[in-house]
Every structure is written in structure tokens, then in C-alpha cells.
Amino acid sequence: MEPGPPQSLSERRPQLSVERLVDELEPPWRFDAVRFDTYIPDPNHPSQPEAVAVLAAFAAGIGGGPAGGSGLRSWFSRKPAAPTGPRGVYLDGGYGVGKTHLLASLWHAAPVPSHQKAFGTFVELTNLVGALGFQETVRVLGRYKLLCIDEFELDDPGDTVLVSSLLSKLVDAGVSLAATSNTLPGKLGEGRFAAADFLREIQGLSAHFRPLRIDGEDYRHRGLPEAPPPYADEVVTKTARTSFGASLDHFPHLLGHLSQVHPSRYGALIEGVRLVCLTGVEPVPDQSTALRLVVLADRLYDAEIPVIASGVPFDRLFGEDMLRGGYRKKYYRAISRLTALARDAGNFDGGA
Template sequence: MPDAGTESTARVRALADIRPVVPPTRLLADLVPPRHFADARFATYRANPAYPSQASTVARLEEVGAQLAPGASGRGMRGLFAKRKAVPAIYMDGGFGVGKTHLLTSLAHAVGPDAAYGTFVEYTNLVGALGFQATVDALATKRLVCIDEFELDDPGDTVLMSRLLRELADRGVALAATSNTLPGSLGEGRFAAEDFLREIQAMAARFEVMRVDGEDYRHRAVVTETQPLPADVVAQVAASHPGATLDSLDEVLDHLRHVHPSKYGAMLDDVTLVALTGVHPVSEQSAALRLVVLVDRLYDRDVPVLLAGGQAEGAGAAGAEAAMFTDEMLRGGYRKKYFRALSRLGSLAEDGRALTRTPAA
């Protein structure tokens, strides 16, 4: 690291030094819409008139939200659904950045405290921490369970979640889920929905598929082409920003090996900026997947990121964000996760770059 940042970096703590202790009760308490979507409501979703499916999805979710909202039908709500033979179960399918998470969090906000909200990974982590039956019993107290980023790439976890959803639905809990389709995929949407319905097997007939068409509002292809920042600039900005952390990418990757993914959110409790130096393509699949979870938690909490490339000066023109994963990974079985992480990381990196031009408060 350049001498200019040596003295200032001594005052900056490292993310790799944070070892959170997270009781199971917190995992339950954390099943709420993330900070990034604290203000998300149906009224703030801007449906693109060029894609009518957006407006139709909003209308259907508003209807479900009204059915499930506190006081809508009192204690007779589940009895009402039982007479219809099925509780509401919605699956939103679509590409990256079309607002599915905005809509899912809007639905959770409409239902209020009677809604549980989490990502697929957070629910599987909850089962790991509490046990399956205890998780069912805890979530069965809710009117609605929202699952963002439903993942189909781990057969064991998919079977686990399918069973969890079935037991919750049998207890009268409404369900809503999202997942991603790769941009430019042949039959985008249709195949993703078919994959989802096939993998959840016994639950498939209960889900209503809502297609959300549109383009990535984050414009991932643009933000991931920004140039990496110099390491000394990253160090200096981190040193001047209260609550910042500063590590090399390899230090963070090593640390994530020793922290359960369910604790990544708690690790960021009072972190306001994450600065990484020596950014390079991650070649180990397990390390890359842990990094994806960290990026998701950073995005949930609106934590800006500063990235300094690790290439030799003048080598390559790709941005540091785009260089996080190898080309082989971006073509492999977990590519949906990696593309989602790039989309989110690009957005957070733009927030971080803004701090290099604006003095910290």
C-alpha cells in the first residue's frame, strides 16, 4: 500500500477483525424488509408503461396485501382461505433490477408485523440454527412469509424449502417469492418459472406466477465498467469516514471462511463503509459464494463499497467490480448469484466513488 495512506490506515478497523455473536432469537427478529427497502411501497413503485406486466403485478399484490393486512378479516382470515382450499402464494419471475424486491418488500410492509421477510439463504440458515420444526412453528405465527431470491442450484436446500413452504401453507400462511432470470436467456421467464414450479413439486399447484418484465434499472453493464480506485485513495477515504473498515479482499475472503453466513449481517451492524484493496477474480467457488452473501447483506444495509484493483498498473480496463468473478464462474451453474452480486456491487461501488468526491459528514 502506498506510503501516503500508511499512517491514516492505522486508525481504520478491519472487517476481518469483527466476530459477531448472534443468538437464534435475532435471526427471527431480523426477518424484516432490509434497510435499503425501508421506504418501499406499492405507491413508490414506478411501473414502466412499456412493460404492462409491471402494473398488473402491482395490482395483484395490492389485492393480496389488502386481504392480509391487519384487520382485513380479523381472526377469520385463515378460515376464509381454508374455505378457498389454498392461501395466497405468489411467485414473481423476471430479470435483474426490474423491481421484484421492491414489490416483495411493499407487500411485506402492507401486511406489517404479521409478515416475515428474508432471502432464501436466510431461511435455510434459520433452519440450521433452530431446527426444522422450530422454524415452522415460529413462522406459522405469521400471516405472510416472503422469500426473496429463491435459489434452485442446491438440490438439498431446495427440497428443504419446498417442505417448509408446504407445511406453512398447510397452516394457513400466505407465501410470496421471487427469483432471477439471467438477462438475455432464451425464453427468459418461462424457463425460470418452470424450474421453480418443478423443484417445489407438491407446492407447484398452489403458486400463482406473476411475470415482471423490464430492464435492469441499475444498468449493471454500465456501472461495472468504472475504473478501480487507487489503493491510497481508498485508504485515505476509509480513514476519514467514521465507521469504515479497510481490508484486502483476500483478508475478507479468509475471514468469511470462519463466520457462518447467517452472521454476515450482524458483522455489519455499525459498519458505514467497506473498503477493499487488492481486488482480483475469486477462483474458488465456495469463497465466491460466501462473497455473494456478503454483498447481499451490504446491499440490504446500503453500505457503500470502495474497491481498489489488484492488477499491475495499466493492466486491463475492466472495473474492479466486474473482476470479482472469473469468466468460468459467470458461465457456470451459480451464474445467477454472481450476476446478481455484480449488479448490486456495482451500485454500492458507485455510492462509494461518490464519497471520494464528497467530504464525509
């Protein structure tokens, strides 16, 4: 059986129901099997095993269970009385130190049913508010006992106020919180536009979390070869046409299409695709386009979809001004993840 013509992501216009947005508040399937005991700490960085121990105690206390001997019980009490200390943990560290692995492990370890715990990225959380409205989102998430937020980012004052207010309501409802980011809670917004305008909101938000610093090197590059160089256009096109489940897009056309699809739908955009093939990769022209590409890179990485491309290497996608600017952490994360997916493409089996 021969593969059919490759699909084009640029021709897809997925629609998502509110029910699907809520149902998808679980760890990406690439993290289905992760647990605390599958996390491999870097022996050169003691903060990594220390974080596992703290998170294991955190998980044990969610839903009213024992919090162990760590003195953390008051964080997670479901009693009506307002908590006196933080109700959550905040995993801070660089790219590829395993923060999402640990966050997903916490979700799996929490001793409550799946329908009582939620897991989503910061972008998915803000998209949920956009779809449901603030009060309905508070009502829906307030029924959970644990909310895990991955890739916590504050890109503008509006999102800062929105998320700060949402988390405050959820804390009042007794929801335990856990989040990952590359910036400590008290430092959110530094290096971003108009940071001084929402510093007060950031400081209030940080009070909900106990920060856990996780040091280390990007595991995606730890002892691994450098990302493969780009392929020729002809190789990318031939691979797309001879592989089952491949998509084929000219990179500038795909970037233009992303501007017409809400980022909450990027996961649906790549649904059913086994290999993404891109021709003519070039540096992104502006910041809005770059931020949309970051979301797409996150969804591709979550779904473990390899990427084969021609044009410039992925480490040249974002210009020097972008890599020095307020969103540099997002851009470095995208480079790291796309590099890993490009490496995965070398082992792709194009058969059915």
C-alpha cells in the same frame, strides 16, 4: 474530531442469538419507505404495472381482508378448509426490475400487525431452520399470516427438500406466501447441479405459487453511467483513514475470513460500517468463495454501504465458467449490486 483507524472486517467474529434471527425477519431498512405507489414502472414493460395491481389485491386479502374484485379471495382464506388454489405469488424477473421493492411493498401493505408477517431472504430462511430446527421453525413461522421470501434460490437437493417441506407445512397452517427469484417456480434447479434428482420436489413446490413475470431492464443501470473504474491502492487506503466509520481490508484476506464466519452473520459483520474499502480486488478463486461473496454483497446492498476498491473491476470478479454455470444468476446479481455500491461511493461524505 479526526476519524480513528479504519476497522477491519477480517478481524470481526460476530455472534447471533436465535432471538435476533427471528426479530430480524423484516424488510431491510433500505426498504422501510417503499410502497406500491413509490414503485416507478418502466412504460416499455406493461408487466410491471400489472404486477403492482395483482400484488395490491394479494395484500388486501391477507389476514381475512377483502381480496377486491380479482377473484383471489380463495387464495388467502383463513378458514380451516384446505385451499383449492395457490396460496402465494411468485415474482419472476431479471436483475433490477424492482422485485424486492414490490415484495417489501407487499409486506408493508398487508393489513396485519408487523409481528404477524415475516420477510427474509432464502438464505436467512435456511439459516433459521439450521438455528431452530425444522419443527420449531414451522411452529414459529406458522404463527405468521404472511411470509415473504426474497432471492429464492435452490442450490442443492437438501435445501430443495427442506424448503419444499417447510412451505408445505406453512401452507397447511394457513400462511400466505410471496417470493422473488430470477427463475420461474417450475424451472427452479435448471442449470444447477443434479437438477434431475430433485425435479419432483421442484414441481410440488411450484404448485403453491401463482407466477408473475416482471420484464424490464436493470434500473440500477437505466440511464446511469457505467460503474467507476477501480481506484489506486493509495487512494483507497487514504479514504479509509480519513473517513468516519470506514473499514479497510485486503480483498483476498477478507475472502478467507468469510469462510470462517457463517453467512447468517454477514449482516452483523458489517454492522456500524459506513464505507467498505477494499484493496487488491481480484477474481474469486473458487465457487464456494464466490457464493460467500454473493451473500456479503447482498448484505452490503441491503444496508446501503458504499464500496470503494482497487484491483480489478467488479464485473471481472467471476470467471467465464462461473458466469455460464448453474449459479450464474447469483453472480450477475452480485455484480449488479456491487456496481451500484461502487457508484454510491463517489457521493460518500466521509465526515462524522
